[in-house]
Amino acid sequence: MLHNEVDKVVVLYEDRLTRFGFNTLRRVFEAHGTTIEVLNHVEMKPPQQEVVEDLITIISQLLG
Numbered sequence: 001m002l003h004n005e006v007d008k009v010v011v012l013y014e015d016r017l018t019r020f021g022f023n024t025l026r027r028v029f030e031a032h033g034t035t036i037e038v039l040n041h042v043e044m045k046p047p048q049q050e051v052v053e054d055l056i057t058i059i060s061q062l063l064g
Contacts, residue, residue: 002032010037020047 009029011017017036018025026036045053 004032004034006032006034008035008037010039012039013042014038015050019050 009017014022029036
């Protein structure tokens with residue numbers, strides 16, 4: 001259950017909170033009175049590029 005007990009969540013980078021759907025998560029938090037503060041703002045890669053890079057890393061580790 002959500003009890004609106006958290007005022008603020010502080011993260012170093014957006015992707016440390018969630019890999020995808022950061023803006024959706026932000027809206028859910030805000031609907032419950034919680035803000036998200038990101039300390040280091042860097043340009044995020046498109047989700048498709050993130051998935052491709054993640055898959056390449058996984059395959060490399062499996063084959064390595």
